[in-house]
Amino acid sequence: MKKRFKLLAALAVVPGVIALGINQKVIAQGGDARTAKDAAERTFVPPGKTDDYYLFYSGGHSGQVFVAGIPSMRHISTIPVFTPYPGTGYGYDDESKAMLGGMTWGDVHHPALSKTKGDYDGRWLFVNDNANNRVARIDLRDFKTKQILKLPNVSGNHGSSFVTDNTEYILSASRFSAPLAGKYAPVSEYGKSYSGVVAGVKVDAKSGKMSNGFQVKMPPFNYDLGSVGKGPSKDWAFWTSYNAERATGRLEVTASQKPMDYIVACNWKAAEKAVKEGKADTVGGVKVIDPAKVPGVVYLIPCPSSPHGVDVTPDGKYMAGAGKLAPLVTIYDFEKMQQAIAKKDFQGKEDGIPVLNFASVKTAEVPVGLGPLHTEYDDQGYGYTSLYLESAVAKWKIGDWKVVDKIPVAYNVGHLVVAGGNAANPYGKYMVAMNKLSKGRHLSVGPSQPESSTLVDITGNKMTALYEAFTEPEPHAAQILKADKIKPIEVYPKSENHHPKAIWKASDSKITRKGKNVEITMYAIRSYFTPLELNVNEGDKVTLHITNGEQTRDEIHGFGLADHDINVVIDPGETKTVTFVAKKAGVYPFYCTNFCSALHQEMQGYLTVKPRK
Numbered sequence: 256m257k258k259r260f261k262l263l264a265a266l267a268v269v270p271g272v273i274a275l276g277i278n279q280k281v282i283a284q285g286g287d288a289r290t291a292k293d294a295a296e297r298t299f300v301p302p303g304k305t306d307d308y309y310l311f312y313s314g315g316h317s318g319q320v321f322v323a324g325i326p327s328m329r330h331i332s333t334i335p336v337f338t339p340y341p342g343t344g345y346g347y348d349d350e351s352k353a354m355l356g357g358m359t360w361g362d363v364h365h366p367a368l369s370k371t372k373g374d375y376d377g378r379w380l381f382v383n384d385n386a387n388n389r390v391a392r393i394d395l396r397d398f399k400t401k402q403i404l405k406l407p408n409v410s411g412n413h414g415s416s417f418v419t420d421n422t423e424y425i426l427s428a429s430r431f432s433a434p435l436a437g438k439y440a441p442v443s444e445y446g447k448s449y450s451g452v453v454a455g456v457k458v459d460a461k462s463g464k465m466s467n468g469f470q471v472k473m474p475p476f477n478y479d480l481g482s483v484g485k486g487p488s489k490d491w492a493f494w495t496s497y498n499a500e501r502a503t504g505r506l507e508v509t510a511s512q513k514p515m516d517y518i519v520a521c522n523w524k525a526a527e528k529a530v531k532e533g534k535a536d537t538v539g540g541v542k543v544i545d546p547a548k549v550p551g552v553v554y555l556i557p558c559p560s561s562p563h564g565v566d567v568t569p570d571g572k573y574m575a576g577a578g579k580l581a582p583l584v585t586i587y588d589f590e591k592m593q594q595a596i597a598k599k600d601f602q603g604k605e606d607g608i609p610v611l612n613f614a615s616v617k618t619a620e621v622p623v624g625l626g627p628l629h630t631e632y633d634d635q636g637y638g639y640t641s642l643y644l645e646s647a648v649a650k651w652k653i654g655d656w657k658v659v660d661k662i663p664v665a666y667n668v669g670h671l672v673v674a675g676g677n678a679a680n681p682y683g684k685y686m687v688a689m690n691k692l693s694k695g696r697h698l699s700v701g702p703s704q705p706e707s708s709t710l711v712d713i714t715g716n717k718m719t720a721l722y723e724a725f726t727e728p729e730p731h732a733a734q735i736l737k738a739d740k741i742k743p744i745e746v747y748p749k750s751e752n753h754h755p756k757a758i759w760k761a762s763d764s765k766i767t768r769k770g771k772n773v774e775i776t777m778y779a780i781r782s783y784f785t786p787l788e789l790n791v792n793e794g795d796k797v798t799l800h801i802t803n804g805e806q807t808r809d810e811i812h813g814f815g816l817a818d819h820d821i822n823v824v825i826d827p828g829e830t831k832t833v834t835f836v837a838k839k840a841g842v843y844p845f846y847c848t849n850f851c852s853a854l855h856q857e858m859q860g861y862l863t864v865k866p867r868k
């Protein structure tokens with residue numbers, strides 16, 4: 256035990272040292288084996304041309320998702336999810352404000368694309384909020400957040416979002432254990448009153464609407480990161496965990512006492528069946544399964560060295576568990592796991608959950624290098640594992656379990672993403688390393704160093720670094736989608752606008768008053784609002800519905816109102832509502848915030864608030 260703590264202490268100081276070593280190596284090699292000219296040509300997208308792939312990367316505690324093009328790595332869009340964003344007016348109109356539920360941030364970690372038959376279908380992107388136990392759905396038809404769902408019982412929704420083969424479920428796991436149903440219990444009761452949770456969020460196949468499906472009550476470990484099965488393992492999902500010690504306090508010490516932690520294997524089909532058969536209890540409003548009473552839903556698989564990622568190979572036959580404190584990835588065989596379950600080949604139990612015999616399910620170890628975190632796979636039978644401590648990515652062959660190549664990245668890579676990497680049929684070709692520490696890779700902008708990502712060509716025997724891009728903070732996971740998989744709309748067709756207060760000509764605009772309630776239907780078109788004078792009394796509650804009557808691409812109008820913290824942005828064909836109280840007498844200009852025409856600057860009017868006597 257003591258020895259183990261020494262190792263940890265040593266590792267804790269390693270990153271800086273290793274990063275420096277790699278720094279010199281990178282410079283010595285000129286950054287890459289190939290010429291700069293070659294790399295520049297292969298990432299150059301001429302003006303007027305567009306990229307081949309979308310890169311969706313999570314913005315961590317910015318609460319946003321960022322979109323870049325590959326191979327140019329240009330940042331092309333910001334999709335606000337858990338955070339208001341005046342750029343698109345998100346979080347300022349009534350509907351998006353209600354969706355945010357009074358919160359102004361979230362912690363986005365793992366975006367996941369919807370799938371049909373295991374492959375990305377380009378319909379939706381789901382993302383989790385590690386801080387506030389939520390999951391959101393972005394519609395890729397218009398790149399807008401459409402729903403935010405709260406997961407009761409789940410404390411710290413980190414192990415999410417992982418999408419099943421036909422988007423039946425988004426699977427999630429709690430990072431922090433806590434008492435279920437939001438109850439109180441002191442930390443001293445951690446071992447007996449706190450629980451972890453594995454959750455299945457049901458997705459409606461047609462609308463994408465999410466609802467709480469099943470949950471499984473788990474021992475008070477910290478569940479980390481997962482992936483869903485594919486092919487033979489498609490009914491299963493896997494998560495790593497740490498803190499098998501069930502410890503509290505300084506976890507870097509207290510939760511690193513045991514040589515093994517666990518990987519959770521959950522049969523989501525069996526969980527769904529158990530709920531249907533009435534074997535679950537309602538806790539916090541959700542059907543919760545107690546695995547001690549319902550066997551066959553979850554198993555634990557021992558995994559060495561505080562694992563971080565567990566990633567299923569595209570053929571669904573193997574699970575790779577990256578033990579961040581050992582220089583290796585442990586490979587498990589799904590077939591052997593099935594046999595161990597059938598033969599009850601268990602080495603113990605945790606709260607009634609069988610622990611599979613490690614020796615029976617482990618099939619290989621890949622000596623990848625220092626600090627392995629996450630693995631992704633290409634279309635050629637290779638795995639790519641990020642090495643945080645070594646600041647590198649190791650490429651290894653599935654089946655041979657041998658490392659064939661390694662590439663330095665700057666620095667301390669966390670997640671990495673291969674194009675199509677979580678699909679049954681990955682695209683391959685590109686890999687992006689999302690680096691955690693930057694250290695002088697960009698012009699200095701002060702202590703908050705710009706983050707960076709490395710675009711790597713993975714088509715040859717040797718990986719080739721092509722480009723290093725600025726990445727908005729704080730990058731975690733990402734997904735890469737072929738550009739031709741989606742065709743986003745460019746205006747909202749009038750026929751689809753079902754807002755009850757939509758109007759399509761200026762003469763239909765009106766102001767109605769009922770006591771202190773003033774309702775205004777407003778029309779916006781180049782380059783004026785109707786009405787242009789909004790006259791109300793101090794203390795009135797104003798409900799303003801604004802329709803953008805344009806049906807022309809990129810003809811967006813904004814409604815910015817001085818001193819009221821209001822900036823509603825309305826896309827062509829859209830209607831939005833904003834409600835506010837005219838608290839203070841005075842005169843407040845409003846104007847269009849989005850440059851829409853040569854006479855955009857003239858698009859302005861007044862809200863007058865008359866004092867009450």
Ligand code: K7E
Pocket residue numbers: 364365413480563628629669670730731732
């Ligand atoms: Cu997926 Cu960044 Cu949440 Cu690993 S975590 S690095």
Ligand code: CUA
Pocket residue numbers: 780781782811812813847848849850851852855856858
């Ligand atoms: Cu409308 Cu500017």
